[in-house]
Amino acid sequence: MGPIIVFFIGGVLQLLGITVVANLLANKILPVKTILFATLFMSLGIIFLNSIQYFTIIYTTAVLVFFLKRRGGTWIISFVAPMLSFIVIVIADYLVSWMVGEGLGFYLHDYNNVYLNFVFLIPNFVCAYLIGALIYWILYKRNFQGVLNRNGFVIVALMAMTMAITYLFIYLEGALGFPRGLTTIYLILFVTFFITISIVFLIMDRIRKERDKHQKQATELAQLRDYTERLEKLYTNMNTFRHDYINILASLHGYIVQGDRALLDAYFEEALKPLKQDTPK
Numbered sequence: 001m002g003p004i005i006v007f008f009i010g011g012v013l014q015l016l017g018i019t020v021v022a023n024l025l026a027n028k029i030l031p032v033k034t035i036l037f038a039t040l041f042m043s044l045g046i047i048f049l050n051s052i053q054y055f056t057i058i059y060t061t062a063v064l065v066f067f068l069k070r071r072g073g074t075w076i077i078s079f080v081a082p083m084l085s086f087i088v089i090v091i092a093d094y095l096v097s098w099m100v101g102e103g104l105g106f107y108l109h110d111y112n113n114v115y116l117n118f119v120f121l122i123p124n125f126v127c128a129y130l131i132g133a134l135i136y137w138i139l140y141k142r143n144f145q146g147v148l149n150r151n152g153f154v155i156v157a158l159m160a161m162t163m164a165i166t167y168l169f170i171y172l173e174g175a176l177g178f179p180r181g182l183t184t185i186y187l188i189l190f191v192t193f194f195i196t197i198s199i200v201f202l203i204m205d206r207i208r209k210e211r212d213k214h215q216k217q218a219t220e221l222a223q224l225r226d227y228t229e230r231l232e233k234l235y236t237n238m239n240t241f242r243h244d245y246i247n248i249l250a251s252l253h254g255y256i257v258q259g260d261r262a263l264l265d266a267y268f269e270e271a272l273k274p275l276k277q278d279t280p281k
Helices: 002-025 032-048 053-070 074-102 114-119 123-142 145-149 152-176 181-258 263-280
Strands: none
Touching: 002 032, 002 053, 002 074, 053 074, 074 123, 074 145, 074 181, 114 181, 123 263, 152 181
């Protein structure tokens, strides 16, 4: 009975780690009480772990999506954060196993002891949190959120495909009896997946920056064109005004030289006075 209880507690703690990492990737929108409640709610899915393992993955992902969306997360973040947290947890697990196996010659699966699995949860969680913190820094400190918002469907599909491939490898691992060399191979594969996803993010971010650059250039060009048109119109109006002003001065000079007061008054009434009425106040 003891190993079963330890196994259950270990599963709950692992779900807690997944929730904490997912919350970190979602920009820490879940309070502590919600994290604990979501973990307990997800723990109900542990009973399906031995018989329908993939249902547990789908169930816990759906629960996290629900709580993240309920706390104000966008649909993209609410889907990406849980799926990415699963991948991070798997990478951390294999990374710790590889470091312990290669460094100390201690392979956890050689013992198949539930208590050792429980002990390994702490370094696994620390490693997963550090990886999650790195992703958090890239997403929110390096302004990669625009990539998620503009390419949400592609990224969600990429995460889902990566999760499917990841757990396919885990299934094959169990079917092959987990030879020692498989840890290194799987670690390389998972790190390769992670790097591939990062490269895809970088490419999408580069495309976004180029698109924004072109849009900015187009906006500036339109503003410059509008300014040029206004300047040309102002220049034309000034030339017209100068021409009219010269004509007025020439006419006034002619009437003054002639000394014809009647023509001067008539010119004032017919030519100059309407200009005053037409001038906007």
